[in-house]
Amino acid sequence: MNERNRLGLSVGGVELGLGEWLEGKGPESDIVMSTRIRLARNVVQFPFPGRIEEDRKAQLERYLRERLDEVDLAGNIGYQNLNEASDLDRQCLVERHLISRDHASSKGERGVVVESGGTLSIMVNEEDHLRLQVLRSGLQLDAAWDQVEAIDRQLESKLDYAFSPEFGYLTSCPTNVGTGMRVSVMLHLPALVMTKLIEKVFHAVNNVNLAVRGFYGEGTQALGDFYQISNQVTLGVSEADVLKAMAERVPQIIRYERNMREKLINENRIGLEDRVWRAVGLLERARLINSEETMSYLSAVRMGVNLGLVDSLPISIVNELFILTQPAHLQKLNGCELETPERDEVRAAFVRDRLAAMN
Amino acid sequence: MNERNRLGLSVGGVELGLGEWLEGKGPESDIVMSTRIRLARNVVQFPFPGRIEEDRKAQLERYLRERLDEVDLAGNIGYQNLNEASDLDRQCLVERHLISRDHASSKGERGVVVESGGTLSIMVNEEDHLRLQVLRSGLQLDAAWDQVEAIDRQLESKLDYAFSPEFGYLTSCPTNVGTGMRVSVMLHLPALVMTKLIEKVFHAVNNVNLAVRGFYGEGTQALGDFYQISNQVTLGVSEADVLKAMAERVPQIIRYERNMREKLINENRIGLEDRVWRAVGLLERARLINSEETMSYLSAVRMGVNLGLVDSLPISIVNELFILTQPAHLQKLNGCELETPERDEVRAAFVRDRLAAMN
Numbered sequence: 001m002n003e004r005n006r007l008g009l010s011v012g013g014v015e016l017g018l019g020e021w022l023e024g025k026g027p028e029s030d031i032v033m034s035t036r037i038r039l040a041r042n043v044v045q046f047p048f049p050g051r052i053e054e055d056r057k058a059q060l061e062r063y064l065r066e067r068l069d070e071v072d073l074a075g076n077i078g079y080q081n082l083n084e085a086s087d088l089d090r091q092c093l094v095e096r097h098l099i100s101r102d103h104a105s106s107k108g109e110r111g112v113v114v115e116s117g118g119t120l121s122i123m124v125n126e127e128d129h130l131r132l133q134v135l136r137s138g139l140q141l142d143a144a145w146d147q148v149e150a151i152d153r154q155l156e157s158k159l160d161y162a163f164s165p166e167f168g169y170l171t172s173c174p175t176n177v178g179t180g181m182r183v184s185v186m187l188h189l190p191a192l193v194m195t196k197l198i199e200k201v202f203h204a205v206n207n208v209n210l211a212v213r214g215f216y217g218e219g220t221q222a223l224g225d226f227y228q229i230s231n232q233v234t235l236g237v238s239e240a241d242v243l244k245a246m247a248e249r250v251p252q253i254i255r256y257e258r259n260m261r262e263k264l265i266n267e268n269r270i271g272l273e274d275r276v277w278r279a280v281g282l283l284e285r286a287r288l289i290n291s292e293e294t295m296s297y298l299s300a301v302r303m304g305v306n307l308g309l310v311d312s313l314p315i316s317i318v319n320e321l322f323i324l325t326q327p328a329h330l331q332k333l334n335g336c337e338l339e340t341p342e343r344d345e346v347r348a349a350f351v352r353d354r355l356a357a358m359n
Numbered sequence: 360m361n362e363r364n365r366l367g368l369s370v371g372g373v374e375l376g377l378g379e380w381l382e383g384k385g386p387e388s389d390i391v392m393s394t395r396i397r398l399a400r401n402v403v404q405f406p407f408p409g410r411i412e413e414d415r416k417a418q419l420e421r422y423l424r425e426r427l428d429e430v431d432l433a434g435n436i437g438y439q440n441l442n443e444a445s446d447l448d449r450q451c452l453v454e455r456h457l458i459s460r461d462h463a464s465s466k467g468e469r470g471v472v473v474e475s476g477g478t479l480s481i482m483v484n485e486e487d488h489l490r491l492q493v494l495r496s497g498l499q500l501d502a503a504w505d506q507v508e509a510i511d512r513q514l515e516s517k518l519d520y521a522f523s524p525e526f527g528y529l530t531s532c533p534t535n536v537g538t539g540m541r542v543s544v545m546l547h548l549p550a551l552v553m554t555k556l557i558e559k560v561f562h563a564v565n566n567v568n569l570a571v572r573g574f575y576g577e578g579t580q581a582l583g584d585f586y587q588i589s590n591q592v593t594l595g596v597s598e599a600d601v602l603k604a605m606a607e608r609v610p611q612i613i614r615y616e617r618n619m620r621e622k623l624i625n626e627n628r629i630g631l632e633d634r635v636w637r638a639v640g641l642l643e644r645a646r647l648i649n650s651e652e653t654m655s656y657l658s659a660v661r662m663g664v665n666l667g668l669v670d671s672l673p674i675s676i677v678n679e680l681f682i683l684t685q686p687a688h689l690q691k692l693n694g695c696e697l698e699t700p701e702r703d704e705v706r707a708a709f710v711r712d713r714l715a716a717m718n
Contacts, residue, residue, distance in 0.1 A: 270704055274646035281644025287633035345629055 009092050009332055011114045014078030019118030024315040026138020030306035031254045033186040033226060037144045038133040039152055040171045040180035042162040048172045049125060054108055057125060061109040064124045067158045068113055076116035083109055091328030097135060099123055127172050139250060141243050178235035183242055185250050190225040190303045191260035201253055209233050210249060224295030224322060261307060276304030284355050288344045294325045313358055325351060368451050368691055370473045373437030378477030383674040385497020389665035390613045392545040392585060396503045397492040398511055399530045399539035401521040407531045408484060413467055416484060420468040423483045426517045427472055435475035442468055450687030456494060458482055486531050498609060500602050537594035542601055544609050549584040549662045550619035560612055568592050569608055583654030583681060620666060635663030643714050648707045653684045672717055684710060
């Protein structure tokens with residue numbers, strides 16, 4: 001981790017770095033920001049989280065933490081009890097896609113295992129007893145699956161998973177019963193947004209039982225032209241079926257986006273350059289900027305870098321800025337909490353300094 | 360004249376520089392761009408331009424040119440027959456406020472005397488036989504008057520001016536009869552525009568027989584928050600009355616603008632800085648920019664420089680850019696005519712280079 005990016009975000013004694021998935025080195029990473037697979041699991045000895053009592057929940061947290069300790073998770077691993085974490089630290093974990101918003105804001109004994117590179121997180125006592133998540137840079141469906149499956153196998157040898165031979169893994173919410181698996185690919189689709197073809201693509205995606213979600217998952221808005229494509233069905237399909245469907249459909253969307261970028265360049269290169277460089281200029285010079293506007297300019301710059309229209313900025317810096325300019329990260333970097341207007345000022349100064357260092 | 364700004368704009372063999380009034384050194388030049396006084400004069404031996412025949416007009420042009428040659432005009436003086444000038448050169452003279460739009464686009468024998476610094480121009484065969492103009496940096500009513508009056512006196516000794524003891528100087532249009540004088544002060548009023556108080560100021564100005572005009576005079580739009588205040592009445596008043604009214608009213612408007620700038624800084628300094636620096640960023644980075652948008656950003660930057668919010672840019676560069684980014688100047692600098700989309704590209708490159716040279 002670069003010294004500049006030292007957040008001081010410690011998770012169970014482990015310093016959290018910026019994450020492999022921000023380096024932009026994965027396959028198709030000009031368009032695919034990340035591939036994420038999560039598995040929902042519950043154990044038979046305890047009630048589902050919706051009907052568990054507080055003392056049982058505390059026992060469950062302790063029980064699962066002990067089992068997780070026994071498992072060999074690759075990398076630098078820490079466990080954080082979220083009840084003991086600050087609100088700001090919990091928000092940072094949300095912004096890093098390592099815990100859900102609900103997990104951050106709910107009450108009671110609950111926690112998360114994270115790997116210092118941010119590739120792995122295991123939520124304890126979220127909507128299900130366990131949510132195993134692997135997060136990888138670019139389009140890495142198989143690698144992400146192999147990793148999460150290996151962890152799942154190890155845990156399965158230590159735990160009695162709630163499993164029905166008829167339905168598969170049992171979960172709190174019926175939408176997850178079966179595989180308990182959600183595969184999400186985060187796509188950066190500025191050219192499809194610009195050419196207003198994005199709705200058409202989503203329509204096609206919905207027709208094949210995939211869902212489109214916003215930057216922070218279900219029920220959230222698209223920010224910075226990022227969209228998550230994920231499977232809708234978990235029941236009556238195998239993990240392999242879902243991975244196959246994603247492996248077929250995502251490259252089609254990538255192709256659409258690439259074609260549109262090419263079209264934009266061929267038809268109006270200077271217009272596209274103008275859009276990208278104005279975004280650079282605004283990020284370099286603004287004195288007040290909110291998170292949404294930052295995301296929107298960063299999106300244009302990200303496309304510009306990936307199309308070779310901007311060669312002075314490494315893509316990793318652009319990717320990092322998407323995360324580091326989010327409210328909680330910004331406050332963490334700043335060393336104290338900030339009200340919104342102050343935050344917009346600190347954000348502008350942070351972006352400005354970071355870009356000036358590149359010139 | 361700086362080598363960079365060599366336009367190759369030759370007027371009667373005299374190379375036209377950028378003009379003293381762009382240096383921004385005149386009194387109150389944070390708000391007053393320029394003071395201009397023009398006198399309309401006609402000679403008794405020839406019909407008014409509206410009813411003159413082509414051959415008489417040609418004779419008049421020759422006659423006036425010869426008399427102008429006999430007069431001692433300070434500085435480096437050239438005379439250009441506009442019928443023999445290119446359309447682009449004529450447009451450049453319009454953009455420099457040295458000839459009117461009508462004078463550029465009309466037909467027949469007509470011309471202009473200019474001083475290489477752009478402080479003096481004398482139009483021949485415009486709406487009147489002669490239009491003497493002095494243009495000075497900042498608020499310099501008395502200096503401009505002294506200069507134009509001295510030239511007028513010399514010319515009066517060589518020419519029989521059409522003059523009525525009852526009405527004063529006779530002119531083509533009744534609105535100029537009397538003094539034949541128009542005093543125009545070009546004001547930069549971004550804070551009054553921003554705070555939406557500009558209409559109120561104009562209303563007050565109109566009540567005292569002053570008029571508000573756009574960047575290129577009567578019937579033109581305000582550009583870059585520039586407004587010209589000028590006298591409406593020429594009949595039944597003395598030159599001294601008009602100068603006195605302007606000398607009373609203009610400083611009031613200057614005070615309003617200064618108060619509003621101070622208020623903006625006191626109430627939301629960071630918001631004002633944001634506006635100014637975003638304009639800098641867009642000018643530094645845009646790849647396509649039209650004249651109006653350029654003027655609008657330059658206006659914000661000009662105010663920022665004058666308020667000390669931007670210290671890396673000399674005001675002369677900002678003032679020059681207002682003129683050099685106008686369509687004809689841009690094409691002249693570029694060395695050839697350009698269609699509009701190309702022009703926006705060349706303009707963006709020109710502004711970018713000029714600002715990059717300041718960093």
